[in-house]
Amino acid sequence: MDRIRRNERLAAMTRILVESPNKIVTLGTFCEMFGAAKSTLSEDIDILRNVFAQFHLGQLDTVTGAAGGVRYRPVPSAEDAYAFVKDLAQMLSAPGRLLPGGFVYMADILATPELMEKMGAVIAAQYYRAEPDFVLTMETKGIPVAMMTAKALGVPMVIVRRDSKVYEGPAVNINYLSGSGGRVETMSLSRRTVREGQRALIVDDFMRAGGTARGMVDMMREFSVTVVGVCVMAATQEPVKKRIEGVKSLLVIEGTDEADNTISIRPAAWLASGAEKGK
Amino acid sequence: MDRIRRNERLAAMTRILVESPNKIVTLGTFCEMFGAAKSTLSEDIDILRNVFAQFHLGQLDTVTGAAGGVRYRPVPSAEDAYAFVKDLAQMLSAPGRLLPGGFVYMADILATPELMEKMGAVIAAQYYRAEPDFVLTMETKGIPVAMMTAKALGVPMVIVRRDSKVYEGPAVNINYLSGSGGRVETMSLSRRTVREGQRALIVDDFMRAGGTARGMVDMMREFSVTVVGVCVMAATQEPVKKRIEGVKSLLVIEGTDEADNTISIRPAAWLASGAEKGK
Numbered sequence: 130m131d132r133i134r135r136n137e138r139l140a141a142m143t144r145i146l147v148e149s150p151n152k153i154v155t156l157g158t159f160c161e162m163f164g165a166a167k168s169t170l171s172e173d174i175d176i177l178r179n180v181f182a183q184f185h186l187g188q189l190d191t192v193t194g195a196a197g198g199v200r201y202r203p204v205p206s207a208e209d210a211y212a213f214v215k216d217l218a219q220m221l222s223a224p225g226r227l228l229p230g231g232f233v234y235m236a237d238i239l240a241t242p243e244l245m246e247k248m249g250a251v252i253a254a255q256y257y258r259a260e261p262d263f264v265l266t267m268e269t270k271g272i273p274v275a276m277m278t279a280k281a282l283g284v285p286m287v288i289v290r291r292d293s294k295v296y297e298g299p300a301v302n303i304n305y306l307s308g309s310g311g312r313v314e315t316m317s318l319s320r321r322t323v324r325e326g327q328r329a330l331i332v333d334d335f336m337r338a339g340g341t342a343r344g345m346v347d348m349m350r351e352f353s354v355t356v357v358g359v360c361v362m363a364a365t366q367e368p369v370k371k372r373i374e375g376v377k378s379l380l381v382i383e384g385t386d387e388a389d390n391t392i393s394i395r396p397a398a399w400l401a402s403g404a405e406k407g408k
Numbered sequence: 409m410d411r412i413r414r415n416e417r418l419a420a421m422t423r424i425l426v427e428s429p430n431k432i433v434t435l436g437t438f439c440e441m442f443g444a445a446k447s448t449l450s451e452d453i454d455i456l457r458n459v460f461a462q463f464h465l466g467q468l469d470t471v472t473g474a475a476g477g478v479r480y481r482p483v484p485s486a487e488d489a490y491a492f493v494k495d496l497a498q499m500l501s502a503p504g505r506l507l508p509g510g511f512v513y514m515a516d517i518l519a520t521p522e523l524m525e526k527m528g529a530v531i532a533a534q535y536y537r538a539e540p541d542f543v544l545t546m547e548t549k550g551i552p553v554a555m556m557t558a559k560a561l562g563v564p565m566v567i568v569r570r571d572s573k574v575y576e577g578p579a580v581n582i583n584y585l586s587g588s589g590g591r592v593e594t595m596s597l598s599r600r601t602v603r604e605g606q607r608a609l610i611v612d613d614f615m616r617a618g619g620t621a622r623g624m625v626d627m628m629r630e631f632s633v634t635v636v637g638v639c640v641m642a643a644t645q646e647p648v649k650k651r652i653e654g655v656k657s658l659l660v661i662e663g664t665d666e667a668d669n670t671i672s673i674r675p676a677a678w679l680a681s682g683a684e685k686g687k
Contacts, residue, residue: 136415137459143422144465149522162463180416184441186423232575236598240567242559243428268548269567273555280521288519288548296511319515 138163139173146177146189146201151257151283155198174199185209187250202257203250203281210251211404214379214396217244221363221380224390231385233392235363239270239334242277248379249277252332252360255377256282259357261330263287263323265349267316267341271333274362278332287329289345293317301351305344306372308337316344318352325353336364336378339371346373363394417442418452425456425468425480430536430562434477453478464488466529481536482529482560489530490683493658493675496523500642500659503669510664512671514642518549518613521556527658528556531611531639534656535561538636540609542566542602544628546595546620550612553641557611566608568624572596580630584623585651587616595623597631604632615643615657618650625652642673 133141141163146154159170178189187203205213217238226234238244252274261282266275267289279286293300297319307314323329331345342359349356364371364378379400383393412420420442425433435446442449457468466482484492496517505513517523531553540561545554546568558565572579576598586593602608610624621638628635643650643657658679662672 133459133462136418137455137462139415140418140422140456140459141463141465143419144426144460144463147423147426148525176416177419180412180419181423183412183416184420184423186420228575228577230574234575234577234598234600236567236576237564237601240555240558240565242555242565245555246427246559269551269569272548272551273565276519276521276524276552276555279519280525285516286519286521286552288515290548295509296507296513297515298507298513319513321513322516 133163135169135173138165139177142173143177146199147187147203149283150201150203150281151253153192153196153198153200155196158198202254204254204257205247205250207400207403207406210254211396211400213247213251214400217248218380218394218396221394222392224392227385227387227390227392229387231387233363233382233385233394235334236270239273239362242273245273245277246280248274248362249279249281251379252278253281255360256330256358259330260328261357262327263329265289265329265331265345266333267291267345270335271362274334275332278330278360282330287318287322289348290317290319291315293319297321301348303344303348303351305347306338306340307344308340311340314344316341316348318348323349323352323354326355327352328355328357330357331359332361334362336361336371336376338368339373339376342376343372412442414448414452417444418456421452422456425478426466426482428562429480429482429560430532432471432475432477432479434475437477481533483533483536484526484529486679486682486685489533490675490679492526492530493679496527497659497673497675500673501671503671506664506666506669506671508666510666512642512661512664512673514613515549518552518641521552524552524556525559527553527641528558528560530658531557532560534639535609535637538609539607540636541606542608544568544608544610544624545612546570546624549614550641553613554611557609557639561609566597566601568627569596569598570594572598576600580627582623582627582630584626585619586623587619590619593623595620595627597627602628602631602633605634606631607634607636609636610638611640613641615640615650615655617647618652618655621655622651 156167185206190200263284264275264279264286275286299320300317302317360377363380365382385392435449438449464485469479542563543554543558543565554565578599579596581596639656642659644661664671
């Protein structure tokens with residue numbers, strides 16, 4: 130292969146790093162790919178780090194040590210994260226989204242890859258330090274955001290089912306209290322999905338009382354897995370006291386009014402204060 | 409902002425194009441962002457096109473006309489697509505994956521973002537010309553691959569549910585024949601998800617007789633939507649005649665043998681012959 134020029138190499142390196150967030154690519158891999166010296170590649174990485182920072186395109190870290198190399202994380206700036214969630218709040222406040230019973234229609238947003246990828250990056254940015262081994266969610270609506278969070282964290286996703294399936298093998302079933310009313314329901318997780326001692330990040334689309342998330346925490350206890358965080362796209366303001374503590378939500382649903390046909394939804398305070406500090 | 413150098417600009421452009429597959433970015437957007445002339449950016453795009461082609465990193469197209477600009481598609485080479493699916497076949501053939509009843513455990517693979525993103529790119533590459541407006545799937549296991557296919561196509565995903573939900577508004581319910589035995593089941597799709605005259609690509613994880621996919625085709629007829637294709641990750645060889653025609657699958661499950669504890673699974677013939685031609 131011909132020796133390629135720096136600008137070509139930088140484009141190819143960008144494409145490769147961005148494709149595998151939070152995975153360490155060794156300098157050796159790039160050396161072999163481009164036939165360039167390590168010192169040259171170190172300079173390349175310095176250039177990339179600066180250009181990513183300048184255009185708010187994410188974060189490039191050099192990891193030292195035996196398993197060292199370079200790692201890309203799609204971390205948005207606090208301002209960009211806040212602006213994204215504020216836009217979402219505005220989309221979700223459209224009166225046409227109010228459904229009978231005071232529910233807010235969110236299915237379209239939850240199934241738009243671009244939005245879910247950005248949301249996954251906003252959520253993942255909060256949990257890189259916690260080093261989860263997988264992202265846990267409950268079927269169905271939370272799957273896309275959990276998937277994109279897992280992608281940004283460079284880990285697999287694990288899906289809790291409403292009942293055990295023949296094609297998932299032996300499973301652990303538990304009962305949990307769902308909904309504000311406290312109906313008893315069942316959730317099921319295949320035994321081969323996770324291993325004792327792993328670390329889980331729970332991600333879901335929506336939380337009211339927190340019963341489902343609480344169920345997932347209980348499920349993780351059955352597997353001797355540590356829960357490092359619980360994050361949802363939107364949580365209702367009421368009840369203030371959820372069945373679980375330490376929950377982060379991106380959006381707060383303050384209330385809906387079927388008589389006036391209004392939805393009141395806003396970014397969570399931690400996002401607003403993050404953006405304020407960043408200024 | 410300081411004028412930035414070509415190599416920095418190329419890295420930033422790569423990051424931006426790769427983030428939004430199949431979406432046209434106008435040269436004007438890049439002009440404004442980098443303070444560079446259109447002629448300079450056209451040269452940049454030529455460089456990127458070549459480096460992407462050289463390293464098999466996808467395809468960059470210049471789109472002319474009023475809405476013109478540049479567009480990235482993560483199209484793998486026929487050899488890379490075949491190699492990826494062959495690797496999957498090998499992973500899925502591991503004896504430990506055979507479950508009672510002859511089922512193959514696939515849940516872990518279906519929930520690994522990296523694998524699903526590559527699979528989405530392989531599937532999307534077959535349907536760019538068909539110009540689908542959305543990717544349709546049935547909950548639950550097919551959601552990640554449908555999501556990543558939708559991402560590569562730059563369109564939203566739409567999820568058919570097993571029953572209608574209060575938080576999805578008015579829905580159309582239909583009955584369909586599921587499983588080889590032909591059990592009657594119900595599927596439900598929110599009325600506000602799709603519009604008359606749109607084009608759907610159906611993507612799912614698994615097909616035996618094709619009853620579920622057939623149900624989705626019938627559902628699309630209720631919405632006056634054209635189905636431009638049906639693609640699944642894996643289809644069983646038997647029955648040869650499915651309840652629906654024109655199905656593409658990446659993998660063919662030739663059979664499982666519980667006595668010998670073996671799974672026989674291979675890439676579909678169209679992938680193998682594509683790779684052969686590409687040589």
